Amino acid sequence: MQDEILRKEQDFHDRWAAAIDVEGIHVKDYFEACTAPENRFILRQLGDVCGKSLLDLGCGAGENSVYFASKGARCVAADYSPGMVEVALKLAEANGVRVEGQVTNAMDMNFPDNTFDIVYASNLLHHIPDPTLTIREAHRVLKPGGQFCFWDPLQHNPLINVYRRMATAVRTEDETPLNIELVNFIKSQFSQTCYDTFWIATLWIFLQFYLIERVHPNEERYWKKIILEHERLQPEYQLLEKWDTLLKKLPWLKRYAWNLAVVATK
Numbered sequence: 001m002q003d004e005i006l007r008k009e010q011d012f013h014d015r016w017a018a019a020i021d022v023e024g025i026h027v028k029d030y031f032e033a034c035t036a037p038e039n040r041f042i043l044r045q046l047g048d049v050c051g052k053s054l055l056d057l058g059c060g061a062g063e064n065s066v067y068f069a070s071k072g073a074r075c076v077a078a079d080y081s082p083g084m085v086e087v088a089l090k091l092a093e094a095n096g097v098r099v100e101g102q103v104t105n106a107m108d109m110n111f112p113d114n115t116f117d118i119v120y121a122s123n124l125l126h127h128i129p130d131p132t133l134t135i136r137e138a139h140r141v142l143k144p145g146g147q148f149c150f151w152d153p154l155q156h157n158p159l160i161n162v163y164r165r166m167a168t169a170v171r172t173e174d175e176t177p178l179n180i181e182l183v184n185f186i187k188s189q190f191s192q193t194c195y196d197t198f199w200i201a202t203l204w205i206f207l208q209f210y211l212i213e214r215v216h217p218n219e220e221r222y223w224k225k226i227i228l229e230h231e232r233l234q235p236e237y238q239l240l241e242k243w244d245t246l247l248k249k250l251p252w253l254k255r256y257a258w259n260l261a262v263v264a265t266k
Contacts, residue, residue, distance in 0.1 A: 002107075002129045005174045009127050012172045013060075013081035020061050022091045026228075027070070030063040033230035034237050037198040038151035038261040039122070045194060045263035046147060049073040052117035055141065057106055057134075058124030062088025062099065068120070069097035076116075078102040078109075107133040111141045118142075121150040123223075125182075126175050132185055139189050142266045148190065151198075151261040153177040159203055160258050163210075167217035180255045183262065190264035197257030201243035205233060 031039040050072030056065040059077035065088055069075045077088035077099050085101040092099035104110050106121075106128055119138040125131040138148040153160070155177035164171065180197070187193045206222055209215045215225070226233065247253050 005129050008174060009172055010081050013079070013084050016084075018083060020087050022061070022087060022094050025061060025063060025091055027063050027066045027091070027095060029227050029230060031067050033227055034234045034241075035226040035230045037241070038259050041196055041198070041261045042120070042149045042151065042263055046118065046149065049118065053115065054118040054120060055111070055116045056088075057104075057109075057119055057121040057138070058127070059088045060084050060123070062091040064120055064122055065099045066092050066095050066097055068118075069099050070095065073118070076100045076102055078104045078106075080105055107137060109137050109141055113140055114143045115141045116143065117146050119146070119148045121148075121152075123152060125150060125152045126177050127172065129174075131178065131182060135186060135189060139266055144266055146266045147263055148186075148266070149261075149263040151259050153258055154180055154197065154255065154260050156180065156255045157203070157258060159206075163206060163217055163222070167222075169218040170221045178260060180260060183260070186262060186264050190266055192265040193262065194264075195260060195262040197248065197254045197260050198244070199258035200247050200253065200256060202237060202240040203258060204240055205237065208236075 030036055031043060049068055052073050054068050054073040054075045056068070056075055056077050059065050059079045061084065062077050065075040065077040069092065077085060077092070079085050079088070080103065082103050085103055089099060089101045106124060107130060119142055125134060128134050135148070142148060155161070183193065183195055205226065209222055209225065210217070
């Protein structure tokens with residue numbers, strides 16, 4: 001069953017990779033735009049990455065590898081999709097940075113123990129049949145004191161679940177958003193764990209895309225659109241983010257956010 005799921009994920013992402021234009025990717029925006037709160041949170045926890053070895057696990061188009069390489073990290077862009085690894089290497093070349101590429105299974109990585117200072121994963125775990133295996137693997141390949149950081153969607157918000165049922169063409173059928181209780185498993189594996197959740201009131205922007213701007217979720221990937229159009233969205237997003245800050249003071253509301261971001265230290 002796991003092999004079949006992985007094969008379908010690989011095929012889906014290879015097809016997506018074939019359609020990506022690296023010239024249209026603005027790497028910096030994926031980490032520094034107002035609409036990238038997950039990565040801004042992770043960057044604050046990581047601090048200076050210059051000279052550190054970093055595994056970008058589930059690298060996708062390589063935005064993460066290229067960004068961290070531009071900050072001086074020694075990056076390996078790894079993905080189960082050979083097509084995506086190829087795109088990541090093209091993006092690195094286009095941005096004038098050096099990145100190593102590797103095809104790997106995130107549940108059984110072909111890297112030795114204690115290899116990396118940082119394992120970074122964005123939007124990966126919800127594509128994995130058993131995320132706990134990937135978390136254990138991340139722990140294994142990290143050096144003592146190394147950091148595992150990731151962000152992924154959560155499963156608890158009814159509004160987002162309606163969106164998921166609509167966005168069938170831009171999602172894979174086997175992906176499973178995370179239960180926030182996974183944080184407790186991470187705490188059991190790592191010496192220190194910090195996390196936050198993002199997009200509660202700010203999810204109004206998704207409703208705006210659909211109800212007002214009439215953009216169907218199958219026409220554009222909303223999670224890409226918020227980055228591509230961050231300058232237009234900035235005034236609205238920053239106002240809504242203030243409401244998110246207030247709402248998250250109620251601990252039970254954090255689970256109803258769209259995304260979870262975690263930084264854990266081995």
